Amino acid sequence: MVTAVDISPTTRRGRCRDVPIPPAAELTYQQGKGWHCYACGKRLTAGAVLVGRAEGRDGAHDLSAEVYACP
Numbered sequence: 001m002v003t004a005v006d007i008s009p010t011t012r013r014g015r016c017r018d019v020p021i022p023p024a025a026e027l028t029y030q031q032g033k034g035w036h037c038y039a040c041g042k043r044l045t046a047g048a049v050l051v052g053r054a055e056g057r058d059g060a061h062d063l064s065a066e067v068y069a070c071p
């Protein structure tokens with residue numbers, strides 16, 4: 001009866017894949033290539049998780065890129 005919504009802050013581990021995908025323009029070159037985690041910037045080796053697509057456009061150029069996160 002304390003609260004109706006349980007956001008469980010203690011059970012969330014803050015995984016990189018839970019971080020909202022930023023606009024493509026905010027990614028580093030390595031993040032845009034999928035070499036580095038888009039959330040924490042660490043270099044990815046085995047088991048990287050494809051999370052989705054960062055959307056972006058610069059004039060005529062489509063900057064959209066698939067982004068990966070730590071496993």
Ligand SMILES: [Zn+2]
Pocket residue numbers: 016037038039040041042069070
């Ligand atoms: Zn990460």
